[in-house]
Each structure stands twice: as structure tokens, then as C-alpha cells.
Amino acid sequence: MTLRLRLLGGFEAVRERGRLRPTTRKAAALLALLGLRPGIPVPRARLAALLWPESGEAAARTSLRQALAMLRKDLGEGSPLPVAEGDDLLLPADQVESDVAAFERALADPSRLAEAAALHAGELLAGFDAGSDAFEDWRRDEAARLRDRLAAALGAALAQAGGASATTLATALLTVEPAAEDAHQALIRAHLAEGALGAAMRQYAKCRDALQREFGVPPSPATEELRARIRAPQAQEGEGDDRPALAVLPFTDLSDDPAHGWLAQAFAEDLTAALSRFRVLHVVAAASVAAAHEPGAPMTETATRLGARYLLTGSLRRAGTQVRLTADLTDVREGRHLWAQRLDLPADRLPAIEDEMVAAIAGTLAKRLEQNLVREARQRPAADLRAWECWLRGLFLLRTGDEARAREAEALFRRALDLDPGFARAEAGLSLVNFNDWSCMAWDRWTEREHGAFTHAQRAVALDESDPLAHMILGRVFLYRRDFDRADHHLARAEALNPHDADLQTQLALTHCMLGRPEQGRDAAALAARLNPFHDDWYFAYAAIPAFCLGDYRGALALADRAPEIATDMEAWRAAALAHLGRLDDAAAALERFQARFRERITFGRAPKPGEAARWLAHVNPFRRAEDLARLMDGARKAGLEDGGKRTSPRTPQPFLRPGD
Structure with a gap:
């Protein structure tokens, strides 16, 4: 029967029938001393002096005989027992395994150094109390000797x-x-x-x-x-990346209780992660910021080290039941303070609303930075713009809704691709140009623009599968194609990639409704408003759609009244809501405005044919569920829209009539 002794990192004795628990600590200490190097004799005088130093020699030897008898009893029949050799004691080497002996054998062979390091699981007999100062002094010295031998061997190997x-x-x-x-x-x-x-x-x-x-x-x-x-300055831009860099510095904890310092650190790290989802700028990783940031250093020095143009600083002060959060954004290159946020929050709710606060600050900050960069891009000659600046300036022009400016935007997106053929956002921009023409204006170029919107959106996703905007655009294209499953896939992917993007959530307010989820559309519109409290007015138009689809016609009208006209069919939606409320005179007036815009923008001055406007309205609102489309079309008919005696289906819309049909 083999006895196994683990002495490095503690004390444990194991035999085949289970763990051995010596009756007394002196018996355990005796076993450890004998088992340190099995087969090596240990003088009885040495054992007695280590275990009973306070006793005289005769008394100590008597105590040793008693402890030895107790240990033999604990080991029992069949176990390896201490053997006497003259005035020495030993444990038979062929029946006892000791991790210390194995460690020393491995340490003697340079090729087994890793094995020796693994065997050294801790200090010799760590935590073991033999009730003897002499034993403890020996244990401490022996532990140091083993540790120093291993350290010396590792150090010598490390040098080579x-x-x-x-x-x-x-x-x-x-x-x-x-x-x-x-x-x-x-x-x-x-x-x-x-x-x-x-x-x-x-x-x-x-x-x-x-x-x-x-x-x-x-x-x-x-x-x-x-x-x-x-701490050496880092490169400001990655290869092929001309976006400016932002670094979120560790937030300062101003609380009375230092134990709350984790909150400031966690908030800054969470904010860095949230901001990194936005493509408007490069966000320096939190680990790199922690490495390069030195408290008290000038902002210009920190920005240089990190290769960052923008620095976000902040603090948390917790006092009593309130927590005050501050965040400040500085353009270090220009020496300008761009944005600040101050929030007083209830301390007991902070863990529950931390994610919401991070999302709101990230969304608002990203928007502010985008506006600042667009302003700069607009002030520079187009020939001097880099790829990312071409994208920003083109997007600004596209959002005006003006057809001439859309052509300028298209040229900027193509220039961005010339500068960087792998720039996914440029492909996304070209898809948007085609999409806006296709869905809003270019009815005489339907096939060409539909194909362009689809092709460029596919290219954008292929170039950067992690870009939420590319997925959102491709999802909208699939939605108009009535390929609802693939539309849902790409729209869900876009939201997963950046749930903090207010513009994206506003788009989802509409697409959720088209896919038969108006409640989620309402939630997305509300989230967009929280993420970007100072949003553009076009958010109201998208928020009106979920309200309408949920039967809240008064709410839909209140939102639509605050929105600019962003689409030809907007007055048709207003007419339908008014008709469902029984305000037929107002509904007829709104429908007349829709029909005037339809003649101007869709049939280019030609009088619409019977049912043409109704078929067009059904076509440009690709509802998945028949009942959702019916809500819009029935309201429009109540307002006076002529449908030509034909009903429309959400999956197989009537083809609209192009000019000349």
C-alpha cells in the first residue's frame, strides 16, 4: 500500500483506502518530517528537538516514542510504517511518495523545470501548526530554501x-x-x-x-x-481609418466613501464600450487609456499619448441618497469645450438605471461629435476631404431631402470609394441615394434605382459585416421587396450591433410597424427620444407611425404636427388618422394636399388614373400583415381616396403606374 504525502501548500496524507488524519498534530508533524524525503534517515535527537524543544532530552525522547506509537496506530496494518535504523528513523522510499522529493528530483533536471514549478503548489507546510516554535523556524527556513532554489532555476532559464x-x-x-x-x-x-x-x-x-x-x-x-x-504616443489612426479618435478618461470618484470608487471606474468603462459601437469616430480602448493616462497630466499630453483628438472626462459624487454625474467633452486639438452633461440621480436606483444613463450619454455624445465633424467637413473644399469626411458631408446633404443635393451627396460617396475602395459606409451612402430615389422620387427609373439600392447595400454589408447602418439599409431594401424574413434578420442585426444609436432606433420605429410589431415600434421611438433628447424634428414623423398602427390617432396627429414633411405620403397618413377620428372635413383637406404632392412628385403633373394613388400608397408602405395595411387604406378611403374598386394585399401589392402608362 502506497502512502502519498502532499507537503507543498499545506499538509495531506492519502493512502489507498482514503485520507489519513493523524490523531495528534505532533504525530502529523512527525509524519511530515519523515516523509519529506522518504528513505533518508532522520536522527531521533533531531526529531525530538524540533517537536519538543521546551522539554529536556529524556522527556523529549519519551514524547517522541509516544508520538511514534500513535502514528503507527493511525497508519494501521498494511500501511508503510516508520522504520528504525540505529538511532535514526525513516519511511521506506518504495512505499511512500512525497511531492517535496518529486519536486527536488525534477528541479535537478533542467528539462523538467516546468514540472518542478507545477509541483511547487505553495509554501512548504503552509498553514500547518505543530505547536513548536523550533518546528516553525525549521519549516520557514526549509520553505525559503526550496523556494529560492526554484526561483534561481527559473531566473537562470528566463535569462536564456x-x-x-x-x-x-x-x-x-x-x-x-x-x-x-x-x-x-x-x-x-x-x-x-x-x-x-x-x-x-x-x-x-x-x-x-x-x-x-x-x-x-x-x-x-x-x-x-x-x-x-x-506611455509613448500612440498612432492616432489605424490603417485605412481616417476617423478622429476619442478617449474616455477614468471618471473621478468624488464620493465621501472611497468604497464607491468602483462605480466611477465601471461607468467610464461601460461608456467606452457603448461609444465604440458608433462609427463616427475611433474610440480608444479602455485598457490603452488606463495605460497611458496619468492623473494630473495636462490634457494635451494625455491626448498626444493616446493619439486622440477628443477627451471625455467625468466624475461621480455620491452623498447621502443622491449621486451627481458629470461628463465633459473637449476637442483638444482645437482647445474647445464641446459638450457637458450634469445629472442628479437617486443612489438607490443607480444600479438599475446605469445602463440607461450610459446609453443616453453615448447616443447624445455621438450625435454631437457627428455634428461637429460635419460642420468642419462642410467648411473644407471637397477636393481636400478624406474618405470619412466625404461620407459625413454626403450624409448631411442627403438628409436635406433636396434632389439636387442628393446628386452632390452621390458624387461625394463615389469620391470616398475612389479614396478607399473598401469603405463600407461609401457603399451604404450610394445605397441610400438610390433608395431615396426609388422609394420617394424616381418612379421613372424604378428598376435602375431599386437595383442600385440593393446592390450597394449588399456590398456595404460584405465590406463590413459589423456596420449597423449597412444592415439597416439592406433590411429596408428587403422590406420594400416584401422579403420580410430577410428584412427582419438584417434589421435585428443592425439593432444588436448598436442599440444606442438614436437614428437607428427611429428607423426601427417604422420597420417594426411594417413587420407587424407596432408595440415594439412605439418602444423604439421612445428609446430614440431618450437617447437623443435634442433630436431633429423628423423623429416625430417616424414616431407617429406606431401610434397610428396602435389606433392612437390623436397621438399620431400630435406627433405628425411637429414633424416636417419628409415623404410624399405623409399627408395621406394624416388624412387617414383624421378620418378614423370622424373629422372628415379635415381629412379631405389633408387628402387634397397628398394628391397635389402626388401629381407633382410621382406623376410629374399628369392627372393620376383611377386608383393609381391608392396603389402607390399601398406599395410604398410594405406591411407584412393585411390588417395593418387595411388600417391605413380604409382611413384614406374614408377621407376620399379613390381606389379604383380594387383592394390591395400586403404581400402582392398592385404595381404602380409609371408616367406614360
Whole structure:
């Protein structure tokens, strides 16, 4: 029967029939001393002096005989028992396995160094109390000797190693010698090679703290040189990325209780993650910010280190039942303060509403930055614009709804593709140009524009599968094609990629309704307003659709009254809502305005044929459910819209009549 002793990291004795629990701690200590190196004799005088130092020699030897008898009884028949050799005692090496003996054998063979490090699971007999100061002194010295031997072997191997092997050795060395500066240096270099600045700086901090704690000294010049490399200025733009960079600096905790400091740190990290979902700028990773940021350093110095143009700073102050949150955005390059947010929040609700606050700040901030960048792009000659600036300026022009400006936007998007053929947003912009023409204006070029919207949207998704805007546009195209399942897939993908984008949520307010989910459409419209409280008025037009589809006609009209005219059919929706409320005179007036716009924009001055406007209205509102389309069309008919005696289906709409048909 083999007895296995685990002495590194604690004390455990195991035999085939289970764990052995010596009756007394002296018997356990005796077993540990004999089992440290099985087969090696230990003098009785040595054992007695270690375990009973306060007793005289004769009394100590008597106590040793009693402990030995107790240990033999605990081991029982069939177990390896201590053997006497003259005045020495030993455990038979062929029947006892000791992790210390295995560790020393492995340590003697350089090829087995990793095995030795794995066997050293902790300090010798850690936490073991033999009730003897002499035993404890011996244990502490022996533990240090084993630890120092391992550290020396690892250090020598580390000096000759490189790459992954150096990382493994350095990690092992720090488990036994936390202040081994060469091991810290090796790990810092490994993190730097991977570009993991945050991990590199955390390793530097561990090194500094360990040296101060163990020896009361600062890091060596070699370690400080590595720190300087960590804090060296980073490239402002990635390859092929001409977006400006934003860094969210660690928020300052101004609370009375330092225990709340985690909240400020978590908020800044969550805000960084939320902002990184927006494509308007490059967001510096939180780990890189932690590595390069030095409290109290000038903002220009921090921005240079991070390669960032914009810095977001903030603080949290918790006092009593309230928490005050502040956030400030600075354009360091221009030396201008761009935006500030101040919120007073109930402390007891903060954990529940933290995600909501992060989303709202991220959405508002991204919008403000986009507006600032658009303003700059508009002031520069088109020939000087970079690809991303072409996109921003083109999007601004496209949002005006003016056909001439849409042509300018198309030219800018094509220039962006010339500058960067792999720029997904340029393809998305071209899809939007075609989509707006196709769905709103270019009825004489239907096939051409429909194909263009679809093709460019597909290219945008293929170039950047993680771009929510590309998925949103492709989803809208599939929606108009009545391919509802694929539309739903891409729209859901867009929302998952950036649920904090207010513009996207506003689009979803409409598309949820078209897909038969008006309640979700209403929620999306409300979320968009929270994410961007100072939104453009066109948000109201999209928010009116869910209200209408849910039968809240007064709410739909109140929202529509605050919206600009963004589509030809807007007055038809208003007419339908008024008719459902029984306000037929007002409904007829709204319908007349719709028909006038229809003649101007769709039939280009020609009088519509019977039912043509009704078929067009059904076509440009691709409802999945028949009852949703019926709500719109029945209201429009009550207002006086002529349907030519034909009913429309949400899945197979009547083809509209092009000019000349």
C-alpha cells in the first residue's frame, strides 16, 4: 500500500483506502518530517528537538516514542510504517511518495523545470501548526530554501529564453518570487509586443508595488524605460481609418466613501464600450487609456499619448441618497469645450438605471461629435476631404431631402470609394441615394434605382459585416421587396450591433410597424427620444407611425404636427388618422394636399388614373400583415381616396403606374 504525502501548500496524507488524519498534530508533524524525503534517515535527537524543544532530552525522547506509537496506530496494518535504523528513523522510499522529493528530483533536471514549478503548489507546510516554535523556524527556513532554489532555476532559464517560453517562465517565477523584477520586465515586453498597453501598465504597477513592499525601492531604470514605452504616443489612426479618435478618461470618484470608487471606474468603462459601437469616430480602448493616462497630466499630453483628438472626462459624487454625474467633452486639438452633461440621480436606483444613463450619454455624445465633424467637413473644399469626411458631408446633404443635393451627396460617396475602395459606409451612402430615389422620387427609373439600392447595400454589408447602418439599409431594401424574413434578420442585426444609436432606433420605429410589431415600434421611438433628447424634428414623423398602427390617432396627429414633411405620403397618413377620428372635413383637406404632392412628385403633373394613388400608397408602405395595411387604406378611403374598386394585399401589392402608362 502506497502512502502519498502532499507537503507543498499545506499538509495531506492519502493512502489507498482514503485520507489519513493523524490523531495528534505532533504525530502529523512527525509524519511530515519523515516523509519529506522518504528513505533518508532522520536522527531521533533531531526529531525530538524540533517537536519538543521546551522539554529536556529524556522527556523529549519519551514524547517522541509516544508520538511514534500513535502514528503507527493511525497508519494501521498494511500501511508503510516508520522504520528504525540505529538511532535514526525513516519511511521506506518504495512505499511512500512525497511531492517535496518529486519536486527536488525534477528541479535537478533542467528539462523538467516546468514540472518542478507545477509541483511547487505553495509554501512548504503552509498553514500547518505543530505547536513548536523550533518546528516553525525549521519549516520557514526549509520553505525559503526550496523556494529560492526554484526561483534561481527559473531566473537562470528566463535569462536564456524568449517568446512564449519567456512568458511561461516569468509567470512561474512570479508565483514564488513576486518581486522578481526580471520576470515583470519579461511580461511587460510580452504585452508590449502584443500591443496590450493596459496589461503592460498593470504589470508595471505590480512590479512597482512588489519592489516597494519587499525591498522599499523603486523600479530600476530598465523597468522605467519599459514604462516610458508604454506611455509613448500612440498612432492616432489605424490603417485605412481616417476617423478622429476619442478617449474616455477614468471618471473621478468624488464620493465621501472611497468604497464607491468602483462605480466611477465601471461607468467610464461601460461608456467606452457603448461609444465604440458608433462609427463616427475611433474610440480608444479602455485598457490603452488606463495605460497611458496619468492623473494630473495636462490634457494635451494625455491626448498626444493616446493619439486622440477628443477627451471625455467625468466624475461621480455620491452623498447621502443622491449621486451627481458629470461628463465633459473637449476637442483638444482645437482647445474647445464641446459638450457637458450634469445629472442628479437617486443612489438607490443607480444600479438599475446605469445602463440607461450610459446609453443616453453615448447616443447624445455621438450625435454631437457627428455634428461637429460635419460642420468642419462642410467648411473644407471637397477636393481636400478624406474618405470619412466625404461620407459625413454626403450624409448631411442627403438628409436635406433636396434632389439636387442628393446628386452632390452621390458624387461625394463615389469620391470616398475612389479614396478607399473598401469603405463600407461609401457603399451604404450610394445605397441610400438610390433608395431615396426609388422609394420617394424616381418612379421613372424604378428598376435602375431599386437595383442600385440593393446592390450597394449588399456590398456595404460584405465590406463590413459589423456596420449597423449597412444592415439597416439592406433590411429596408428587403422590406420594400416584401422579403420580410430577410428584412427582419438584417434589421435585428443592425439593432444588436448598436442599440444606442438614436437614428437607428427611429428607423426601427417604422420597420417594426411594417413587420407587424407596432408595440415594439412605439418602444423604439421612445428609446430614440431618450437617447437623443435634442433630436431633429423628423423623429416625430417616424414616431407617429406606431401610434397610428396602435389606433392612437390623436397621438399620431400630435406627433405628425411637429414633424416636417419628409415623404410624399405623409399627408395621406394624416388624412387617414383624421378620418378614423370622424373629422372628415379635415381629412379631405389633408387628402387634397397628398394628391397635389402626388401629381407633382410621382406623376410629374399628369392627372393620376383611377386608383393609381391608392396603389402607390399601398406599395410604398410594405406591411407584412393585411390588417395593418387595411388600417391605413380604409382611413384614406374614408377621407376620399379613390381606389379604383380594387383592394390591395400586403404581400402582392398592385404595381404602380409609371408616367406614360
